[in-house]
Amino acid sequence: MSLREDAPSLAVVGVTGAVGQEFLSVLSDRSFPYSSIKMLASKRSAGKRFTFEDKEYIIEELSADSFSGVDIALFSAGASISKKFGPIAVDFGSIVVDDSSAFRMDEDVPLVIPEVNPEALSHIKLGSGKGALIANPNCSTIICLMAATPLHQRAKLAASGAGAAAMEELEQQTREVLEGKQPTCEIFKQQNNMNVKVTATCIRVPVMRAHAESVNLQFEEPLDEDTARTILSNAPGVVVIDDRTSHRFPTPLAVSNKDEVAVGRIRRDVSLDGNYGLDLFVCSDQIRKGAALNAIQIAEMLL
Ligand SMILES: NC(=O)c1ccc[n+]([C@@H]2O[C@H](COP(=O)([O-])OP(=O)(O)OC[C@H]3O[C@@H](n4cnc5c(N)ncnc54)[C@H](OP(=O)(O)O)[C@@H]3O)[C@@H](O)[C@H]2O)c1
Known part of the structure; x- marks a missing residue:
């Protein structure tokens, strides 16, 4: 139980949904301190009662008045709801952590994975009275970057190998392409964004939870399999499951309801010379x- 008078007041927007319910589980599992929680959803759910951590709550309909006195608002009701109500919450002084795609491409909104870029939050202070938006990256991106970042820190992933200015140009090209504009090509000789042809068949597979991704990484500096395995074994939030003898590799079932990102089938890309x-x-x-x-x-x- 983490109900405390001196703790921040929370709102969960989309509390009846898959992510909203998970917010409550994670708050409880991690004993996140709170003084109150507003449980918000659509008109369809308003008035329904449920118990969380021994206290009864009544779901309220989300409205422009929902955020008075709310310190932290956790949003997971879809991008259109976030676009409409996120800025309203900020005007009330709430810090919004948004799970939708609404603000991910907004350069003024930090896009954060705590294990990857915690520094992006340094200017946002709880209790300052100043509201702010923070975006959660797409779920597939978070999962991929949890594994890729520790390896990047050792051997530099090839996309950033061309330096900071090239990374900025890649970001700029991404924005321009999404806005339907001609991309700037000063450092790259041609459009580098969305310029890989992939042919794929995407299907929903019958598992209840978890994403599985086959990831190919190219590095500026050599990185062999064993070193990568050691780096990943020591990376926060990552667990290595890579036992070729007994055929144990990451599976959706093994990671369901778990916090860690599991990495396995770590092998050299034999299509490249050396350990790159x-x-x-x-x-x-x-x-x-x-x-x-x-x-x-x-x-x-x-x-
Ligand atoms: N599911 C995932 O794996 C996942 C992963 C990462 C991010 N996300 C993002 O999280 C968000 C929610 O996804 P979900 O899977 O949790 O969806 P979901 O299970 O369908 O839940 C949607 C939630 O939004 C609420 N809602 C819908 N219309 C509303 C309105 N007009 N006003 C207030 N609340 C409204 C619903 O309330 P009612 O019950 O009252 O309709 C429900 O609580 C999406 O932006 C999604 O992209 C999802």
Whole structure:
């Protein structure tokens, strides 16, 4: 039980949904301190009662008046709801952690994975009275970057190998392409964004939870399989499951309801000379680390 008078007041927007329910589980599992929680959803759910941590709550309909006195608002009711009500919450002084795609491409909104770029939050202070928006990256992106970042820190992933100015140009090209504009090509000789042809068949597979991703990484500096395995074994929030003898690798079931991102099938990319490429198989619960857990880790950093 983490109900405390001196703790921040919370709102959960979309509390009846898959991510909203997971917010409550993660708050409870991590004993996140709160003084009150507003349980918000649509008109359809307003008035329904439920118990959370021994206290009865009544779901309220989300409205423009919902955020008075709310310190931290956790949003997971879809992008259109976030676009409409996120700025309203900020005007009330709430810090919004948003799980939708609404603000991910907004350059003024920090896009944060606590294990990857915690520094992006340094200017946001709880209790300052000033509201702010913080975006959770897409669930597939979070899961992939949890594995890729520790390896990047050692051997530099090739996309950033061309330096900071090139990374900025890649970001600029991404915005321009999404806005339908001609991309700037000063450092890259041609459009580098969305310029890979991929042919794929995407299907929903019958598992209840978790995303599985086959990831190919190319590096500026050599990185062999064993070193990568050691780096990943020591990375926060990552667990290595890579036992070729007994055929134990990451699976959706093994990571369901778990916090960690599991990495396995770590092998050299034999299509490249030397140790400049790695293939990985990454699996994680997208409702947990891909959504609710990541958002609550962000909120924890504000405490
Ligand atoms: N599921 C995932 O794996 C996942 C992962 C990462 C991010 N996300 C993002 O999280 C968000 C929610 O996803 P979800 O899977 O949790 O969806 P969901 O299970 O369908 O839940 C949607 C929630 O939004 C509420 N809602 C819908 N219309 C509303 C309105 N007009 N006003 C207030 N509340 C409203 C619903 O309330 P009612 O019950 O009252 O309709 C429900 O609580 C989406 O933006 C999604 O992209 C999802």
